[in-house]
Amino acid sequence: MTDYQKSIQEIQEQLSSISESGLTQEEAAKRLAENGPNRFNEEKKESLAKKILYSLTDFTTIVLLVAAVISFYTAIATDHGDYFEGILIVAIVIINSILSIVQEGNAEKALSALQDMNKQTALVVRDGQQQEIDAEKLVIGDLLVLENGAMVPADARLTQTSQMRVEESALTGESEPVEKDAAFLATVDLPLGDQANMIFKGTTVVNGRGRGLVVATGMATQMGKIAGLLENNGQQATPLQKRLNQLGKRVSILALAASGLVFLLGYLQNEDLLEMFLTAISLAVAAVPETLMVIVTLTLAHGVQKMAKKHAIIRRLPAVETLGTASVICSDKTGTLTQNKMRVRRVWSRGDLVTDVEEQMTEEAMEVLKIATLCSDVLVSQNEDGETEYAGNPTEIAIVRAFEENFHTKKELAEEYVRIAELPFDSQRKMMTTVHKKGKKYISVTKGAFDVLLSRFRYGDVDQAAVVNDRFGKKALRVIAVGYRVFDEEPTEITSEFLEKDLQLMGLVGMIDPPRPESKGAIAKARKAGIKTVMITGDHVVTASAIAKELGILKNKKQAISGAQLQAMTDEQLDSQVRDLRVYARVTPEDKIRIVKAWQRTGAVVAMTGDGVNDAPALNASNVGCAMGITGTDVAKGAADIILTDDNFATIVDAVAQGRTVYQNIRKAINFLLSCNVSEIFTVLIAMLVGWGSPFTAVQLLFVNVVADGLPGFALGREPAEKGIMDQPPIPSNEGVFARGLRQKIGINALSFTAVALFGYYLGRFVDGVSHWVPASESVGQTVAFLVLAYSSILHVFNVRSERSIFHVKLSSNKSLFEMAVLALLITTTIALLPVTQNLFSLVPISINHWLLVGLLSIVPIFVNEMLKFHFSPEAEEE
Ligand code: ATP
Numbered sequence: 001m002t003d004y005q006k007s008i009q010e011i012q013e014q015l016s017s018i019s020e021s022g023l024t025q026e027e028a029a030k031r032l033a034e035n036g037p038n039r040f041n042e043e044k045k046e047s048l049a050k051k052i053l054y055s056l057t058d059f060t061t062i063v064l065l066v067a068a069v070i071s072f073y074t075a076i077a078t079d080h081g082d083y084f085e086g087i088l089i090v091a092i093v094i095i096n097s098i099l100s101i102v103q104e105g106n107a108e109k110a111l112s113a114l115q116d117m118n119k120q121t122a123l124v125v126r127d128g129q130q131q132e133i134d135a136e137k138l139v140i141g142d143l144l145v146l147e148n149g150a151m152v153p154a155d156a157r158l159t160q161t162s163q164m165r166v167e168e169s170a171l172t173g174e175s176e177p178v179e180k181d182a183a184f185l186a187t188v189d190l191p192l193g194d195q196a197n198m199i200f201k202g203t204t205v206v207n208g209r210g211r212g213l214v215v216a217t218g219m220a221t222q223m224g225k226i227a228g229l230l231e232n233n234g235q236q237a238t239p240l241q242k243r244l245n246q247l248g249k250r251v252s253i254l255a256l257a258a259s260g261l262v263f264l265l266g267y268l269q270n271e272d273l274l275e276m277f278l279t280a281i282s283l284a285v286a287a288v289p290e291t292l293m294v295i296v297t298l299t300l301a302h303g304v305q306k307m308a309k310k311h312a313i314i315r316r317l318p319a320v321e322t323l324g325t326a327s328v329i330c331s332d333k334t335g336t337l338t339q340n341k342m343r344v345r346r347v348w349s350r351g352d353l354v355t356d357v358e359e360q361m362t363e364e365a366m367e368v369l370k371i372a373t374l375c376s377d378v379l380v381s382q383n384e385d386g387e388t389e390y391a392g393n394p395t396e397i398a399i400v401r402a403f404e405e406n407f408h409t410k411k412e413l414a415e416e417y418v419r420i421a422e423l424p425f426d427s428q429r430k431m432m433t434t435v436h437k438k439g440k441k442y443i444s445v446t447k448g449a450f451d452v453l454l455s456r457f458r459y460g461d462v463d464q465a466a467v468v469n470d471r472f473g474k475k476a477l478r479v480i481a482v483g484y485r486v487f488d489e490e491p492t493e494i495t496s497e498f499l500e501k502d503l504q505l506m507g508l509v510g511m512i513d514p515p516r517p518e519s520k521g522a523i524a525k526a527r528k529a530g531i532k533t534v535m536i537t538g539d540h541v542v543t544a545s546a547i548a549k550e551l552g553i554l555k556n557k558k559q560a561i562s563g564a565q566l567q568a569m570t571d572e573q574l575d576s577q578v579r580d581l582r583v584y585a586r587v588t589p590e591d592k593i594r595i596v597k598a599w600q601r602t603g604a605v606v607a608m609t610g611d612g613v614n615d616a617p618a619l620n621a622s623n624v625g626c627a628m629g630i631t632g633t634d635v636a637k638g639a640a641d642i643i644l645t646d647d648n649f650a651t652i653v654d655a656v657a658q659g660r661t662v663y664q665n666i667r668k669a670i671n672f673l674l675s676c677n678v679s680e681i682f683t684v685l686i687a688m689l690v691g692w693g694s695p696f697t698a699v700q701l702l703f704v705n706v707v708a709d710g711l712p713g714f715a716l717g718r719e720p721a722e723k724g725i726m727d728q729p730p731i732p733s734n735e736g737v738f739a740r741g742l743r744q745k746i747g748i749n750a751l752s753f754t755a756v757a758l759f760g761y762y763l764g765r766f767v768d769g770v771s772h773w774v775p776a777s778e779s780v781g782q783t784v785a786f787l788v789l790a791y792s793s794i795l796h797v798f799n800v801r802s803e804r805s806i807f808h809v810k811l812s813s814n815k816s817l818f819e820m821a822v823l824a825l826l827i828t829t830t831i832a833l834l835p836v837t838q839n840l841f842s843l844v845p846i847s848i849n850h851w852l853l854v855g856l857l858s859i860v861p862i863f864v865n866e867m868l869k870f871h872f873s874p875e876a877e878e879e
Contacts, residue, residue: 003157003215004195005186011157015141015213022125022143031139038138038154038217040224048101055097063284064093067698074274084840085699092702099710100294106301120634122153125211130379142214148424149613149633150205155221156212158182158197162422163208168193170202171222177206192222204635206613208424238318240666243737244296251677255287258681265688279684279694283701287681291710295669299717303662311646312655313629319641322624323659325733326531328604329652330595330622333537333544335394335631336609336649337551338513342398344369345477346510348468350461361406368507369403372482373410374417375434375445376400380410393425395480398511417443421494427538427612428588433499435491442487444499450481450508451540451586453500457483460505468508473542476550477510520551522650527552530729531656533649534582534599536592541585548583555582563587566594574598589614596622605733607652609644610636623733626652653726661721663731667742668800669716674746676709676793679753683789686758693778695761695785697842703831708790711824712797715817722802745868749799752864753792756857761785763853764846771847779844783832784854786843790828791858794821799865806862 003011017023023031055061071086120135123145130145135153138144144156152166158180165177172193184196192200199205199212202223218224259280266276304314314320334340347355347365355365376396383389388404390397400410417436425432431448446453450469454462465481472479483503491499523533533553537544541562548554560583566574571594578598584591589612596618599606608622611632616639619625627640628647637643644651680701687695696704738746763770765781774780797817802809811818831837838844846854 002189004184004190004198006157007185008157008159008182011159011213011215015215017141017143017213020125020143021128023139023141024127028126028137028139028142031141032137035139036218037136039136040219051101052097055100056093061093061097064089064702068093070274070277071698085697088699088840089702092699092706096706096710099706099714100291104294104297106298120151120153123147123150129381138214138217140214140217144212144214146199146205146210146212147633148205148207148209148426149635151634151638152199152201152203152205154201154214155216156199156214158199158210158212160212161208161210163424164205164210165207166199166203167206168200168203171200171226180210182210182212204613204638206635207426238300238321240321240663240737241293241296241300244292244666244670247737248292251287251674252284255284255677255681258287258685259284262684262688262694266694269688269691269693271693276694279696279698283680283684283698287677291705291713292669292673295673295713295717296666298714299662299665299669302717303658303665307642307655307658310654310658311629311644311648311651312626312658313643313645314641315637315643316641319624320659320662322605322641322733323607323656324661324663325605325731326607326624326656326659327730328532328534328599328606329526329649329656330534330536330592330599330606330608331649331652332609332611332628333535333539333547334513335611335628335647336644337519337535338515338547340394340513340631340647342394342478342511342513344398344402344509344511346472347507348465348472348510349507351464354468357402365507366403366406366408368482368509369399369406370408370413371445371484371506372399372447372480372509373403373413374419374436375432375447375482376410378410380404394513395478395511399480399509402509420490423494423496423499426614428590428614429496430538430586431500433496435494435499437490442490443484444487444491445482445484446500446503447480447482449538449540449586450479453481453483453503456501456503457481457505458502462505465505465508469540470542472508472510473540474546475510475512476543476546477512478539478543480509480511482506482509515547515551516648516650518648518650522653523552525726526653526656529653529656529726531653532582532604534584534595536584536587536595538587539585541583544583544585553582559583560585563591566591571598575601578602589618592618593621605730607656609649609652610640611647612636615639657721657726660725660731661719664722664725665717665719667737668719669713670737671742671746671749671800672713672716672797673709675749675753675796676704676789678746678750679757680704680789682750682754683757683761683785686754687761692761692765692781695757695782696789697782699841700782700786700843703828703841704786704790704793707824707827708793711820712794712817715814715820716797716800718814718816719801720813722804748864748868749796749861752861753789753796756792756860757785757789760788760853760857764850770853771849774845774847774850777844779842780846780850783843783846784850786841787828787832787854788857791825791854792861794824794828795858795862796865797821799862803869805866805869 012018068086068089071089072083075083075086121132122135122138123130123132125143125145138154159182161180161182164180166180167177169175174193178193179196180199181196200223201221262283263276263280300317300320303320307314331337344357347357347368349364349368353364355362376399378390378392378396378400381389390401404410417438419434419436421435423433430452431446433444433446435444469479483505485503526533535544535548535553541560545554545560554560559581561581563586566584575598579602584595596606596608605623607624607626608618609626610619611628613633613635615636619627619636619639625640627636627643629643629645630647684694761781761784764776764784765778766776768776798806831841832843
């Protein structure tokens with residue numbers, strides 16, 4: 001007999017657990033130690049050796065290694081015994097591989113740390129207390145509590161269900177949710193999809209709630225059995241990463257073609273063929289921006305880390321880029337723009353009797369609160385300090401708190417009126433009902449939005465209630481209407497049609513949910529950055545408008561509409577108005593998708609918040625889906641691109657700023673690396689064309705790439721946001737990465753590096769007058785050219801740091817970049833001064849005059865850049 005064929009009692013006995021109080025903590029700890037954590041076996045990580053091997057099969061590395069072999073062969077064949085070049089090339093290959101592996105490892109670590117922050121939790125009852133635990137700590141026999149929207153963390157036999165429906169497509173392929181029923185019992189064998197009293201890991205509760213005893217965890221679950229087939233949730237490459245990968249390939253091809261040409265020229269000019277061959281391939285390798293992709297990954301990872309520190313957890317890497325382009329943020333009101341700390345302010349009970357609860361409580365107001373408390377699912381407990389704590393839906397907490405603050409307890413009330421059935425609240429219905437037994441009578445209580453319940457009230461002063469509802473709304477109060485019905489016999493039909501009609505109106509509860517203090521500033525910041533904020537709420541249009549006005553979202557009444565008005569609009573009508581509308585009230589989650597799509601049709605990039613099960617489609621459809629970390633359901637989190645761990649609107653605006661910074665930093669890295677690489681190709685090519693021979697040896701080029709470009713380049717990803725990054729409009733989503741003058745800048749920079757390197761080479765090689773002591777020679781020319789290229793490359797990192805003048809950027813704002821640049825300068829200078837390293841890098845001692853020349857030429861590109869910045873600077877564009 002399998003679990004679904006057993007009664008609840010049989011299951012309890014089998015698991016030695018109780019379906020009211022669950023396991024004890026000790027028993028749970030013991031079982032965890034025995035059976036292990038509730039997770040799937042992890043995929044093995046790639047070993048270091050594998051990573052090294054992988055990096056050695058890289059195209060550029062192979063070319064380099066071939067170069068090393070040729071170098072060794074030349075050394076042996078010509079008997080000059082100079083193995084240094086070969087050894088150096090191998091050393092550089094190794095250093096480059098290690099650097100890349102370490103940096104990539106760092107980035108990976110940062111990204112996988114996020115996965116940990118994103119861990120699933122589970123609600124269980126242990127020692128009779130409901131608590132939230134890490135889902136990995138679930139054990140067999142645990143009593144699971146499953147709320148609407150929860151991802152099921154283990155396989156369980158249901159012991160209690162209320163309107164529970166579960167989406168099991170991950171397991172059965174069936175996308176239509178299935179009904180669950182704890183009372184179901186099977187006598188025959190059934191497929192998973194028909195086991196109505198069972199619930200399985202990896203599926204999601206999309207309606208109602210329930211409880212169940214865990215029967216299997218980890219690999220023993222149904223999902224665990226097919227875990228190998230599950231989709232790999234690894235990070236996908238971002239669009240920019242893909243585009244840059246292609247760019248890298250294109251530059252490689254260009255470099256190969258250039259090196260072919262260099263070889264041909266050398267051959268025609270009767271240069272030493274082996275040396276020429278080496279120069280040609282090292283040029284190819286040197287010109288390939290191998291570090292670019294690592295730097296881009298690092299920049300993204302750094303951005304992701306910074307966002308996490310500011311409460312935005314990136315679930316999908318491409319979101320980092322998309323955030324930078326966001327032009328509209330559609331935000332929920334409750335909890336995101338407001339604090340979600342509701343407090344009852346006023347209660348209306350009849351005629352013009354409105355009780356200001358904060359001033360003085362009346363008996364009539366208490367009656368309304370009492371009935372409303374009956375229809376609430378708040379958990380009341382005492383903490384260690386003896387203070388009362390409330391957990392659950394904030395609207396209900398406000399009601400229960402107001403009730404209990406007046407010397408009553410929900411517990412006593414619940415004993416007097418025993419709850420026997422319920423129709424849970426959901427954002428679509430905007431109401432809920434509970435059925436209670438008191439003595440021989442039965443009473444059903446319904447509470448919800450007044451306008452939704454309006455037609456269901458049969459008795460009471462409904463007209464006056466409408467007036468009060470409007471008045472409360474204008475004061476930014478959320479209004480909950482409360483009604484009831486009495487039955488002589490137990491109602492058998494627990495449906496909305498049967499219970500939620502012919503109600504007696506009891507009263508209205510008005511509660512305030514103050515805006516978050518940071519919301520107003522964040523909305524203003526977004527506006528300055530060209531981003532529109534749109535409020536989408538389940539609340540009443542009057543309440544929503546009052547808050548939207550206070551926050552600066554709404555300027556006039558016409559910018560707010562209700563869900564009903566929205567539904568009456570055709571898509572065309574919506575398209576023509578969507579740019580002006582700022583508040584959508586009383587909407588259902590389904591309406592959100594229309595709003596997203598309408599904005600997208602205008603060309604906007606939309607960030608959308610959501611927390612409920614029904615928000616998932618809108619989160620998916622938006623460009624950046626933001627799920628709430630605190631109040632969000634697992635379903636919403638699963639559909640989102642980022643999770644806001646503090647549920648805060650301001651966090652989205654911060655994340656946008658970070659997204660823009662990442663994009664800006666990637667452009668800086670491209671400018672930095674490509675300018676240098678392209679200039680290397682130009683310099684060698686032009687020198688060869690005019691018959692000067694190569695200004696650089698293979699090893700020198702490799703040195704420049706690894707030390708002068710690599711070291712400072714890695715630190716570019718850590719550049720802080722530039723001032724004014726949120727004073728500009730969003731980055732157009734279709735903008736190429738070279739847009740806004742980057743291509744020209746790279747071209748001009750490459751030309752200026754080429755000019756100074758060639759000029760240095762020419763003076764060192766051909767002009768004796770530079771120094772009396774060191775006559776011109778090919779080696780002197782190469783030494784000067786090498787130093788000029790290395791120094792100007794290193795200094796270029798300071799040029800690319802800002803669109804503004806180099807003198808406006810503080811060195812201390814990116815210490816690691818400054819340190820790396822100094823280190824690179826020191827290493828370069830040292831190898832040029834020490835006789836041993838001079839030998840290794842084919843450098844020769846040069847005179848003071850040559851050093852002065854090197855210094856002068858190396859700073860020329862800075863002046864060129866300053867002029868470029870003056871021409872291209874944002875200020876210049878504005879003028
Ligand atoms: P937002 O969409 O801004 O986040 P919200 O999510 O709180 O707001 P809903 O939860 O969909 O909006 O609530 C919509 C309406 O349903 C509320 O205005 C209120 O009238 C009613 N309501 C909210 N919570 C409850 C509840 N627990 N019981 C009954 N009615 C409720």
